[in-house]
Amino acid sequence: MKSHVKALVVGGGAVGTSIAYHLARAGWNDVMLLERDELTSGSTWHAAGLLPLFNMSYATTHIHKYSVEFYKSLEAETGLNAGFSIVGNLRMAQTQDRMDEYMLYASTAETAEVPYEWMTPGQIKDRWPLVHVDDLKGAIYHPTDGYINPADVTMAMAKGARQRGVMIERKWQVDAYHWTGSEWQVTCTKMVERGGNLVPSEEQTVITAEHVVTATGNHAQRTAKLLGIKTPAIPVEHQFIVTEPDPALVEYRRNGGAEHPVLRDADAKWYVREERGGWILGPYERNAPARFAYGVPDSFRADLFPLDLERIEEEYMSMIHRLPTSETVGLKDDFNGPICYTPDGNPLIGPAPGLRNMWLAEGFSFGITAAGGTGHYLAQMMVEGEAEIDMASLDPKRYGSWMTTDYAVAKNEEAYEHVFILHHPDEERERARALRTSPAYDRQKARGAQFGQVNGWDRPNYYAPQGFDDHASRSFRRGGWWQYAVEEAKAIREGVGLIDATAFTKHLLKGRGATAFLDWFTCNKLPKVGRINLTYALTSAGTTRTEYTIVRLAEDTYYLVSAGAWTAYDSDFLMKAIEDKMDDFGWMSCHDVTTQWGVFAIAGPKSRDVLKEVIRDADPETALSNKRFPWLSARQIELGMCPVNAIRVAYTGELGWELHHPIEMQNYLFDLLMDAGEKHGIKLVGARAQNWLRQEKSYRAFGTELGRDATPLEADLPRFVDLGKEFHGKAAMEKTGVRAKCVTLLIDGPEDADPWGREALYDGDTKVGRLTSGGYSVAFGKSIGMGYVTPELAVPGKKLKVRMFTKLWDAVVTEDSPYDPKNETIRKDG
Known part of the structure; x- marks a missing residue:
């Protein structure tokens, strides 16, 4: 076994073998894969092998699409049949709400060029007469996917990897990782069979690797402990049963009937496919428990849990309703095994937090579907520096250090049972709520705040009358909350509103190297002391990695504000860049101060009037004027007894200020502003109205318009790019050119709905782009x-x-900026 490799992949399931294969295909000719047991001995061996293309995530849709196409090519390359049955995938709907979900998804599929067809109940019955359709509204059908044999496709990828020079070593367990400063030393122990168990032997070796990828499946918690990091990847039990042959199905096929597609009755929470004349039923029931929260026992190998038929009785009976001939068919086999999950159901793919050249590929609840695409896009990230699609939504750092085991267990169990629960775009899941709250949470709740969760923070989405049911108001069209968001948006445009923006990510950077570093790290000119600017940190590919509002507090002291959803993601990138450039630019220190500072955004034509009531200044009438406090400047002011770092900027595009305040004084400041604003008609405003308002100003948002698949020039932001200086990613940005361009559109849509930002754009009959944000303009x-x-x-x-x-x-x-294009309102004097 080699002692030094370019890349070491840890884990020999479908995901790990795909990564090893794609690294070799991308040109890395010194790749090794280690598996502690046998290939496929983890969740891969008991996976059902389905390949569902349906997914609301743009990145995940691309990953799944690549897998389906890639698996079809494996036999020609390796000579091994991966057992791909292209029977299609039929998602049935019992309600109009479910059909609305499919329609929204279909537009996402269009943007990724995933084929689909619509089917009526009658068309389903004509094609597959065993299916009961009387209570169906319709279905969406994917003709190009189906199911595959998980072990066969894994072995085919492993053979393909070996043919490309990958070394695959079985029965080696990783027991330690050590970073030398330039490479990883990985301590491995030879595993041996003893009494039916797999136990460590005395034989050990150390493998030195420039890069390490972990794809350890159910063992992700052990991996995280060895690396000294946190991960929410924890398995949940998943059951499926296999029936005896169904005589009616056998007769139907004998008479020339086509194999049924993979059937999904989402409203009944199950999938079904044919298996040797019978049926496989896979339910996603409530109360499936998480397992191995603190690690997999040494005695657990390719094992299963006892079947719990009582837990899936409802789903079993609904299968009989949908396939009446299955009622008298007996059970042939059952499987109840661990499948790894994450709180949002999406995998963790990308660089590990705080570590160099350590890559994670963990938390795959649909591992067979995602394996091929994960290998492809992760190899692009490792070899080329970035993937061709924006992988930020799958980054492991979307869960920060605040995340605990109890949180992961609660959310993973919830994610499992939500696989087939309606995925409303305005959905807010209930578990682990009110976990991270700003001090004013209770005051906001008492005033009708309906909260959403972002990066663990509960923040107001909108405000409604007491007793309003947010859950019942959710819809794929204009939900019950819509009217309240309209009122809040109008309050900002016509009067004054107050928004809690405490979740903003905040860093304090200072030191003699800070100015030179930031000048290299970001693409815009740096502001003068007391001023601010909007700027971007780029990836090595020249695309947008992070958006910052930079406040220059002193010559070498900067306050950086970025998106609240991306704290650990931004912090990790910033800290690593500082470490890399300290010797070049000089000493600097940087601290994440997110939880030290609360933020209120006050905005609207009357915002200055409210602040005049409470500002403590020798001349309160002029303290907030353009002369003393111009647009895009920052000042330390006092509002009553609260010291405030005030920034004259407003994400809503109205006259306004961000009020950054000591978080322990938030309730005092909240009461002060609400009391002072009462006579001016102040209204509390949530994130949904703010999202609409920023689109009226064409303000791009990170994670939608801004991301790692588009440069700032493609985002049509040349005014924030200083081409007269050198900065990280500049050459790559210029080489890329402008492949697509960001625009704002006004839409004459249906009377009861607005776009969500996932829809395809057409010029005539030709698809020419996609929406990244959507909403309503007051x-x-x-x-x-x-x-x-x-x-x-x-x-x-x-x-x-x-x-x-x-x-x-x-x-x-x-x-650009259809509302107030000349920024006259936001610059208003007084």
Whole structure:
């Protein structure tokens, strides 16, 4: 066994073998894979092997699509049949709400060029007569996918990897990782069979690797402990049963009937497929427990848990309802094994927090579906520096150090039972709530706040009357909350509103090297002392890695504000860059101060009037004037007894200020502002109205318009890029050019719905782009959206179409910042 390799992959399931294969295919000719037992001996061996393309995530959709196409090519390369049965995938709907979900998903599928068809109940019955359809509304059908044999596809990828020079070593367990400063030393122990168990022997070796990838499946908690990091990847029990042959199905196939597609009755929470004349039923029931929260016992190998039929009785009976001929068929086999989950159901793919050249590929609840695409896109990240799609939504650092085992268990169990529960775009799941709260949480709740969760923080989405049921209001169209968000948006445009933005990520950077570092790290000019600017840190590929508002507090002291959803993600990137450049630029220190400072954003034509009531200044009338406090500047002020770092900027595009205050004084400041604002009609405003308002100003948001698949120039932000200086990613950005361009569109959509930011854009019958954000504009009285189109179409006045609920609706490209394009309102003096 070699002692030094370019890349070491730990884990020999479908995901690990795919990563090893794709690294070799990408040109790394010194790759080794270690498996502690046998290939496929983890969750891979008891997976059902389904390949569902359905997914609301743009990145995950691309990953699944790649897998399906890749698996079809394996036999030609390796000579091994992966057992791919291309029977299609039929998702049935019992309700109109479910059909609405499929329509929203279908537009996402279009943007990734995933084929689909719509089917009526009658068409289903004509094609597959064993299916009971009387209570169905319809279905969406994917003709290109189906199911595969998990062990066979893993072995085919392993053979393909070996053919490309990958060394695969079985029965070696990793027991320690040590970073030398330039490479990893990985201590491995030879595992041996003893009494049916797999136990460590006395034989050990150390493998030195430039890069390490962990794809350890159910053993992710052990891996995290060895690395000294946290991960929410914890398995949940998943059961499926196999029936005896169904005589009616056997007869149907004998008479030339086509194999049934993988059937999914989402409203009944199960999937079913044919298996040797019988049926496999896989339910996603409530109360499936998480397992191995603190690690997999040494005695657990390719083992299973006892079947709990009582727990899946409801789903079993609903299968009989949907396939009546299955009622008299006996059970042939059952499986109840651990499948790894994460709180949002998506895998963890990318660099490990705080570590160099350590890559994670963990938490795969649909590992067979995702394995091929994960290998492809992770190899791109490792070899080329970035993937061709934005992988930020799957980054392991989307869960920060605040995350605990209890949190992961609660959310993973919830994610499991939500596999087939309606995925409303405005859904907010109930478990582990009110975990991270700003001090004003109780005051906001008492005033009707309906909270959403972002990065563990509960923040107001909107405010409703007492007794309003947020859960019942959710919809794929305009939910019951919509009218309240409209009122809040109007309050900002016409009066004054207060938004809790405490979840913003905040870093304090200072030291003699800080200025030179930031000048290299970001693409815009640095502000002068007392001023602010908006800027971007780029990836090595020249795309947008992070958006910052930089406040220059002193010559070498900076306060950096970025998106609240991305604290650990931003912090890790920033800290590593500082460490890399300390010798070049000089000493500097950087601290994450997110939880030390609360933030209120006050905005609207009357915002200055409210602040005048409470500011303590020798001349309160002029303290907030343009002369003393101009737009895009920052000052330390006193509001009553609260010291405030005030920034004259507003994400809503109205006259306003961000009030950064000591978090322990938040309740005092909240009461002060609400009391002072009462006579001015102040209104509390949530994140949904704010999201609409920022689109009226064409303000891009990180994670939607801004990401690792587009440069700032493609985001059409040249005013924030200083091409007269050198900065990280500049050359790559210029080389990339402008492949697509970000635009704002006003949309004449259906009367009861707005786009969500996942919809396909058309020029005539040609798909030309996609929306990345959507909502309603109170200024224009119609739907609004932002997205990317081919550059020649990014012209104000260009008429396009938006796909919503299977129809194409008129849309027109507007000028940038259609509301107040000259920024007269935001600069208003007083």
